[in-house]
Amino acid sequence: MVSPEALAEPQGRYLADLMGRGVRGTADAVVLPSSAEEVAAVMRWCYENGVPLTARGGGTGLAGGAIPVAGGVVLGFERLNRIRQFDPLLWRMHVEAGVTTGDVQRRARESGLRFPPDPGAAEISQIGGNIACNAGGPHAFKYGVTGHWVTGLEVVVPPGEIVQLGGPIRKDVASYDLKSLIVGSEGTLGLVTAAWLRLVPAPELELPVVGLYRDAEAGIGAIERVLACGAVPAAIEYLDAVTLSFSGDAYPFGIPDGGAFMVMTEADGAASEARRVATELQEALAEDAVAVHAPEDPADVAELWRWRGGAAFAILAQRGGAFSEDIAVPLDRLRDVARETLEIGARHGVPALSFGHAGDGNIHSTFLFSPDDPDEERRADAACHDLFELALRLGGTVTGEHGIGWLKRGQLERQLGAAGYDLHMRIKRAFDPKNLLNPGKKL
Amino acid sequence: MVSPEALAEPQGRYLADLMGRGVRGTADAVVLPSSAEEVAAVMRWCYENGVPLTARGGGTGLAGGAIPVAGGVVLGFERLNRIRQFDPLLWRMHVEAGVTTGDVQRRARESGLRFPPDPGAAEISQIGGNIACNAGGPHAFKYGVTGHWVTGLEVVVPPGEIVQLGGPIRKDVASYDLKSLIVGSEGTLGLVTAAWLRLVPAPELELPVVGLYRDAEAGIGAIERVLACGAVPAAIEYLDAVTLSFSGDAYPFGIPDGGAFMVMTEADGAASEARRVATELQEALAEDAVAVHAPEDPADVAELWRWRGGAAFAILAQRGGAFSEDIAVPLDRLRDVARETLEIGARHGVPALSFGHAGDGNIHSTFLFSPDDPDEERRADAACHDLFELALRLGGTVTGEHGIGWLKRGQLERQLGAAGYDLHMRIKRAFDPKNLLNPGKKL
Numbered sequence: 001m002v003s004p005e006a007l008a009e010p011q012g013r014y015l016a017d018l019m020g021r022g023v024r025g026t027a028d029a030v031v032l033p034s035s036a037e038e039v040a041a042v043m044r045w046c047y048e049n050g051v052p053l054t055a056r057g058g059g060t061g062l063a064g065g066a067i068p069v070a071g072g073v074v075l076g077f078e079r080l081n082r083i084r085q086f087d088p089l090l091w092r093m094h095v096e097a098g099v100t101t102g103d104v105q106r107r108a109r110e111s112g113l114r115f116p117p118d119p120g121a122a123e124i125s126q127i128g129g130n131i132a133c134n135a136g137g138p139h140a141f142k143y144g145v146t147g148h149w150v151t152g153l154e155v156v157v158p159p160g161e162i163v164q165l166g167g168p169i170r171k172d173v174a175s176y177d178l179k180s181l182i183v184g185s186e187g188t189l190g191l192v193t194a195a196w197l198r199l200v201p202a203p204e205l206e207l208p209v210v211g212l213y214r215d216a217e218a219g220i221g222a223i224e225r226v227l228a229c230g231a232v233p234a235a236i237e238y239l240d241a242v243t244l245s246f247s248g249d250a251y252p253f254g255i256p257d258g259g260a261f262m263v264m265t266e267a268d269g270a271a272s273e274a275r276r277v278a279t280e281l282q283e284a285l286a287e288d289a290v291a292v293h294a295p296e297d298p299a300d301v302a303e304l305w306r307w308r309g310g311a312a313f314a315i316l317a318q319r320g321g322a323f324s325e326d327i328a329v330p331l332d333r334l335r336d337v338a339r340e341t342l343e344i345g346a347r348h349g350v351p352a353l354s355f356g357h358a359g360d361g362n363i364h365s366t367f368l369f370s371p372d373d374p375d376e377e378r379r380a381d382a383a384c385h386d387l388f389e390l391a392l393r394l395g396g397t398v399t400g401e402h403g404i405g406w407l408k409r410g411q412l413e414r415q416l417g418a419a420g421y422d423l424h425m426r427i428k429r430a431f432d433p434k435n436l437l438n439p440g441k442k443l
Numbered sequence: 444m445v446s447p448e449a450l451a452e453p454q455g456r457y458l459a460d461l462m463g464r465g466v467r468g469t470a471d472a473v474v475l476p477s478s479a480e481e482v483a484a485v486m487r488w489c490y491e492n493g494v495p496l497t498a499r500g501g502g503t504g505l506a507g508g509a510i511p512v513a514g515g516v517v518l519g520f521e522r523l524n525r526i527r528q529f530d531p532l533l534w535r536m537h538v539e540a541g542v543t544t545g546d547v548q549r550r551a552r553e554s555g556l557r558f559p560p561d562p563g564a565a566e567i568s569q570i571g572g573n574i575a576c577n578a579g580g581p582h583a584f585k586y587g588v589t590g591h592w593v594t595g596l597e598v599v600v601p602p603g604e605i606v607q608l609g610g611p612i613r614k615d616v617a618s619y620d621l622k623s624l625i626v627g628s629e630g631t632l633g634l635v636t637a638a639w640l641r642l643v644p645a646p647e648l649e650l651p652v653v654g655l656y657r658d659a660e661a662g663i664g665a666i667e668r669v670l671a672c673g674a675v676p677a678a679i680e681y682l683d684a685v686t687l688s689f690s691g692d693a694y695p696f697g698i699p700d701g702g703a704f705m706v707m708t709e710a711d712g713a714a715s716e717a718r719r720v721a722t723e724l725q726e727a728l729a730e731d732a733v734a735v736h737a738p739e740d741p742a743d744v745a746e747l748w749r750w751r752g753g754a755a756f757a758i759l760a761q762r763g764g765a766f767s768e769d770i771a772v773p774l775d776r777l778r779d780v781a782r783e784t785l786e787i788g789a790r791h792g793v794p795a796l797s798f799g800h801a802g803d804g805n806i807h808s809t810f811l812f813s814p815d816d817p818d819e820e821r822r823a824d825a826a827c828h829d830l831f832e833l834a835l836r837l838g839g840t841v842t843g844e845h846g847i848g849w850l851k852r853g854q855l856e857r858q859l860g861a862a863g864y865d866l867h868m869r870i871k872r873a874f875d876p877k878n879l880l881n882p883g884k885k886l
Contacts, residue, residue, distance in 0.1 A: 171843035180623035400614035430869035
């Protein structure tokens with residue numbers, strides 16, 4: 001992870017993303033089409049001439065998925081940024097791939113609706129990129145990831161054909177689920193040019209309930225009580241002791257003495273329902289807690305989420321560099337992730353911490369380094385490889401929401417096994433026989 | 444559609460499903476394996492000897508998907524019927540493919556949880572078949588279809604390999620979404636032997652609210668008001684005038700004079716939330732209604748859903764034969780489906796009606812015939828083809844929840860277009876190069 005300012009440089013804007021690791025691609029050309037037909041024309045040219053084609057959304061990816069490691073053409077979507085249709089009374093919106101996630105969320109909210117996926121960089125990331133990575137976020141616990149809200153895609157596939165998969169319909173079992181196959185394919189099967197999104201009435205009230213615990217053991221016990229309480233929270237996050245030591249000073253309600261592990265939940269819905277669920281969450285969190293904070297003032301609630309969203313930057317600021325991964329494990333292995341993340345860091349001599357979407361078992365284990373210390377950076381990178389190993393040993397996945405990208409190349413075959421990986425590669429060849437779409441990725 | 448009693452005959456049990464149309468397959472052998480390894484051994488033998496292999500769950504499909512039209516081996520899953528693991532506190536269950544949907548629902552409910560998919564024949568259908576068809580049901584409106592609740596699959600793929608796709612994890616973007624590709628593939632890509640299912644805390648209360656209207660125009664206006672009211676119902680169904688004329692006598696609360704179109708919704712959740720939503724639904728439904736019924740007694744609620752579930756059989760009883768399809772259209776085209784279904788029936792001289800999952804735009808347009816009148820049966824079948832045409836003209840799909848099966852062969856290419864159909868077929872060849880898995884289906 002590098003600072004988002006890096007994306008402002010003309011070069012970084014098209015040749016790098018937020019993965020860091022000094023990886024910068026090369027491009028023979030950057031094209032900025034403004035229609036699906038133009039995207040198809042670019043792909044046809046690339047396919048005829050054997051030139052790699054790498055798609056790029058907002059560039060906020062953390063796995064190098066948008067870095068043009070094989071050169072060729074970079075295709076940016078910023079001009080494909082129209083909302084083609086919005087039918088609030090039918091809970092649906094038709095958007096082009098370059099519309100930012102934040103704009104989709106805002107337009108929905110203005111009409112009393114919600115587009116629930118809430119990845120970290122919503123103001124910069126584009127909906128096409130979110131679809132390509134099947135982005136998640138804290139509220140995926142209750143609402144599911146991006147793909148769950150996509151009912152139709154307009155996609156350009158090799159050698160340059162525009163296909164419509166699904167549409168403004170809520171159920172469809174006619175073909176193989178080509179739509180879900182494109183979702184999360186990281187630009188290696190086809191380029192999404194537009195999507196039909198499903199929306200849902202917005203909750204009237206969102207009430208976070210935060211518990212602070214003396215250690216991870218007590219905090220994860222609280223998460224288990226939340227799951228057992230019968231209510232459905234909108235989000236279940238945790239932040240471990242090291243995370244709190246870096247970001248706790250800015251926590252709006254003050255970290256109490258002895259508070260060394262935070263569990264952050266949220267109740268939402270109509271006002272009465274949100275209050276009912278918040279009460280259940282408070283009860284589940286209170287046992288064993290050093291403190292429970294349940295802000296109700298909308299300004300406090302917004303401030304809390306702003307603080308949570310800023311945790312990644314507080315972490316990054318510590319040493320200037322941070323590799324923040326996104327493994328996901330079965331819920332009964334959360335304790336192992338919290339503990340072994342620290343052990344891996346100690347083994348490699350780098351500061352380590354974990355935080356993230358605990359209710360989905362999707363944890364951002366993070367290793368810090370100074371960009372001026374190449375050896376430390378190398379050790380942080382080695383720690384990530386041990387972390388991927390851990391995810392597989394715990395029966396999990398090396399990536400819950402960032403994607404394989406360039407960073408995790410080589411991990412996929414180990415996770416899927418030979419027969420599963422063979423299926424994966426057969427699909428790649430079926431879509432992209434010349435291996436020109438984002439070559440080197442998702443392998 | 445034929446009577447489910449047909450499945451009790453030793454022959455019908457493995458050679459037919461509920462599609463009717465006199466289609467019965469042939470089998471050289473029926474095998475009933477009791478482990479994934481045995482399924483793999485059967486597939487290896489079929490692949491080595493070039494013998495077709497057709498998988499069969501409960502046989503309640505309505506599109507002929509389980510009929511062995513090419514002969515060969517029929518593989519039944521009734522002995523693969525163990526619940527391998529159930530972790531109620533972690534909201535998940537690991538089941539073999541032959542467990543009935545009803546058993547999954549019951550086991551979940553006994554622990555305060557819910558497995559939300561509720562296809563029509565839950566007591567007979569098996570979870571593996573539900574996955575193969577991505578089955579829906581009334582509550583898919585709020586909760587989504589079967590695939591949304593599947594986090595992992597154990598699948599046997601050609602030439603006879605067992606692969607694990609996903610597992611007891613709630614997020615995973617490592618590989619292409621192979622799991623979603625298998626879901627809904629109707630036994631043509633691989634055979635599901637077990638699944639990890641996601642569950643959710645069960646609602647405390649379910650409160651249906653039924654509105655009766657003078658005609659389809661008024662009823663569909665009521666559906667639009669429900670969508671606009673800001674609440675999220677668990678289900679939005681409609682039953683048209685002809686449906687009510689056949690099944691209305693058994694309606695537990697009495698069809699009032701002038702009540703010729705029914706909209707059936709449901710509020711669910713904690714008691715307070717279910718009551719709040721039910722009140723909103725009542726308000727939205729009341730305008731223009733001939734009557735609104737909002738049963739609260741659990742016995743009345745159960746009776747109402749039993750009646751709704753029995754509508755298909757009341758319809759079937761009219762003339763002894765019924766072709767009941769499952770097109771899905773954008774929500775703004777519900778009026779067209781209700782009206783044109785009747786026009787199609789009139790054009791072909793067969794009784795016609797429509798009912799179903801209106802909130803998802805997924806309507807069971809139905810054409811009746813007497814099994815003793817081959818010409819009428821032929822005309823009812825021709826009406827179905829006009830209906831599929833209608834679905835495509837309205838921007839919808841020929842199948843929202845039953846699948847393409849054998850019945851809708853030839854429709855897929857028209858729906859997907861040449862480029863999309865080509866992708867579909869490339870996937871088939873990538874998985875099943877010898878075309879031995881359920882040949883003739885999903886084309």
